[in-house]
Amino acid sequence: MIKVSKINIPQLPTEKPRRLYVYLPRGYEAGDRRYPVLYMFDGHNVFYDSHATYGRSWGMKRYLEKTGLQLILAAVECNPEGTRRLNEYAPWDFTATGLGRMEGLGKVTMDWLTGELKPMIDAEYRTLPDREHTMIAGSSFGGLITLYAAVEYNAFFSRAAALSPSLWVRPGIMNEMIKGSRLASPTRVYMDLGSAEVGKHVEAYRSMFNTAKLLSLSGADVAARIVPGAEHNEAAWEKRIPVFFDYLKFDEE
Numbered sequence: 001m002i003k004v005s006k007i008n009i010p011q012l013p014t015e016k017p018r019r020l021y022v023y024l025p026r027g028y029e030a031g032d033r034r035y036p037v038l039y040m041f042d043g044h045n046v047f048y049d050s051h052a053t054y055g056r057s058w059g060m061k062r063y064l065e066k067t068g069l070q071l072i073l074a075a076v077e078c079n080p081e082g083t084r085r086l087n088e089y090a091p092w093d094f095t096a097t098g099l100g101r102m103e104g105l106g107k108v109t110m111d112w113l114t115g116e117l118k119p120m121i122d123a124e125y126r127t128l129p130d131r132e133h134t135m136i137a138g139s140s141f142g143g144l145i146t147l148y149a150a151v152e153y154n155a156f157f158s159r160a161a162a163l164s165p166s167l168w169v170r171p172g173i174m175n176e177m178i179k180g181s182r183l184a185s186p187t188r189v190y191m192d193l194g195s196a197e198v199g200k201h202v203e204a205y206r207s208m209f210n211t212a213k214l215l216s217l218s219g220a221d222v223a224a225r226i227v228p229g230a231e232h233n234e235a236a237w238e239k240r241i242p243v244f245f246d247y248l249k250f251d252e253e
Helices: 060-067 084-089 106-124 141-152 171-179 202-217 234-239 241-248
Strands: 002-007 018-023 037-040 072-076 094-096 100-102 134-139 159-163 188-194 221-227
Touching: 018 060, 037 106, 060 241, 072 106, 084 106, 084 141, 106 141, 134 141, 141 159, 141 171, 141 188, 141 202, 159 241, 171 202, 188 202, 188 241, 202 221, 234 241
Parallel strands: 037 072, 037 134, 134 159, 159 188, 188 221
Antiparallel strands: 002 018, 018 072, 094 100
């Protein structure tokens, strides 16, 4: 079952309310069990092809219904206005060709998610609210803010899946942030890049594996992999859903 509602984020304004998607697992309404929670970015791309930006979603609804995985998934639509999605998911100000200087509002986004959205989800649904049962995931810029959340908001999240993260955004700041952190146990992080999205840009591979190394030195269990032939799109990320769930062992209890 997926509940879709509209919410406003005053700290991150848009001209219209955003959609909040909440997936409830099979059997939720029949009992009193409490469930772990996965938070995802780009909620409009998670479940429904008809809602997705490019007409193809992650297919998470198909996967969860097929497997019967026992968790709650909450995903919020990004800001679709111009380049504001990049603002909301970038942890720091950055400059990009064709965009100029961009303001990074990732901290504002995460303060809202942990300070307002998570308490709301925990109050309205039968969650297991502790960090050991709370996970976060995203792709591209959503993968970038996922890694930021795994470190800077480690008190809330014990597991993170960052698919095709945009590590080109101020990598020096990211690395210094990780170096200065001591992550709680358990912390598990899954990262990947598709070979077709990176091509021969060897520096992209080095950046991912260097970030993985730093996360490991800071106390995380990390899996970092190159996915042969995978492109930068939802169809490619859908194929990796079983892989990152298996590594993170989110439904192990």
